[in-house]
Amino acid sequence: MQGDLNEIDIPSILQLIEWGQRTGQLLVTTHNFCPSQKFIAQANRHHHCFSCKPQQYWFIFFVNGQIIYCQQGDGSLSRIDDYLRYYRVNMQLDDLQLASLGSVNVAEYSYFWELLERNLIKPKVARDIMYGLVYETLFDLLSLHAGCFTFHQGPALTPQLTTWEISPIVSKIIKQLQNWQQMYPHIQSPNQVPILADEVQFHSYLPVETINKLKHWADGKTSLRQLARSLNRDIYTIAKAIYPYVLQGWLQLVYSDTCYFDIHRENWAMSGDRKVQIVSIQTATSSDKPIESILHRKGYEVLTLTNPLESLSLIFQLQPDMIFCDMTMPELDGYEICAMLRQSTAFKLVPIILLSDRDLFIDRVRAKMVGTTDYLTKPLRDTELLTLIDKYLK
Known part of the structure; x- marks a missing residue:
């Protein structure tokens, strides 16, 4: 059994496996979008908070x-270690032992049995941690709407400590995801990192004990996902607990510990008297008339970003209503930017307009395939820009 998630969704796939009482492995992958190695190297060098995988x-x-059991990718033992902190268990293996874990079985799964054999955890603790990892993996998968899957029928994973019925877990997570959407856009992803806002501002509102707890957990390094593991809670429960502090502005959520913005950009994104907000990604060397100069006269808030790599980090925090993007740019072109943004649920419906200095059929086809909303050829004219804004925002 295999197919595309545009044809059948994850809950339906899981239901078929449950009804058929199947034994084997399900592999789910996102679509194979591969940015250039040059882009990956640049992103890593500058520590950009947009994770490009x-x-x-x-x-x-x-x-x-x-x-x-459920596992993401090749498996990271740090997932289990995050939970072990809650149980105050410290497990240290040398390189040879780590390598042997994945030689005959799933590395994470083997790690559990190593912990059990050394009597560092009890079977009940192992089951609780396993459930947490199954839950968080399904939480991600049930949020996924694009990709492909393959089910391979074969021998079951062994040895088996426990199993879980599919329907109760899926029903619980689907309900939580529906509630999660109510917290958008203030909370968007389990991978977001909470950081403290102005500490002086809320000293008069919160007890010292609460402030100290916020300081401890909102350290700018620990994601919501990691918090959930360390506190032995599910992701939605953690997000719901911090949501009031986010609404009050006492906590902010970013995508990594490097995503800090200067004050005028932050005010631009968080303004209470909110106008339509537009981002324009144009290279600094471009000789075209800036979109910003055209639209400011009409009362629109426009932020021009000239570094395509940096722009991805900023856009996720700014959450603009509309994006204009040059097709041809160094390091990262407009097609790549659009494709990356469309992978995020936060930008599934945001209008993205590609700007090009040529009007070719194949360019328009390619733009449509990566999810561009519309295509505009240069030189830019005031009436065209305003018509597009009326069409997609009003």
Whole structure:
């Protein structure tokens, strides 16, 4: 069994496996969008908070239509270590032992059995941690709307500590995801990192004990996902707990510990008297008339970004209503920027207009394939810009 998530969604796939009492492995992958190695090197060098991964994948292991375990990618033992902090367990393996974990079995899964054999955790603790990892993996997968899947029927993962029925977990997560949407755009992703806003401002509103807890957890390094593991809670419960502090402006959420913005950009994004906000990504060397100069006269808030790499980091924080983007830019072109933004649920419906100095059929086709809303050829004319804004924002 295999197919595309545009044709069948994750809950339906899981339901078929449960009804058929299937044994085997389900592999789910995002579509294989591969940015250039030059872009990846530049992003890493400048520590940009937009995580650019060519492809993500997840495994779910089943026996007789029930879940044994879930894993993201090749598996990271740090997921389990995050939970072990809650139980005050410290496990240290040398390189040879780490390598042997994944030689005959799923590395994460083998890690659990190593912990059990050394009597560092009890079976109940192992089951609780496993459930947390199954939950967070399904939380990500049930949020996924684009990608492909393959189910391979085969021997079950062994040995087996426990199994979980699919329907109760899926029903719980779907309900939580519906509630999660009510917190958007203030909270968008489990990968966001909470940081303290102006500490002086809320000293008169919150007790010292609460402030100290916020300081401890909102350290600018720990994501919501990691907080959930360390506190042995599910992701939605953690997000719901901090939501009031985010609404009050006492906490802010960013996508990494490097995403700090200067004050005028932050005010631009968080203004109470909010106008329509537009981002224009144009290179500094461009000789074209800036969109900013055209639209400011009409009362629109426009922020021009001239570094295509940096722009991805900023856009996720600014949450503009509309994006104009040059097709031809160094390091990262307009097609790549649009494709990356469309991978995020936050930008599924935001109008993205591609700007090009040539009007070719193949360019328009390619622009449509990566998810561009419209295509505008240069030189830019005031009437065209205003017509597009009327069409997509009003």
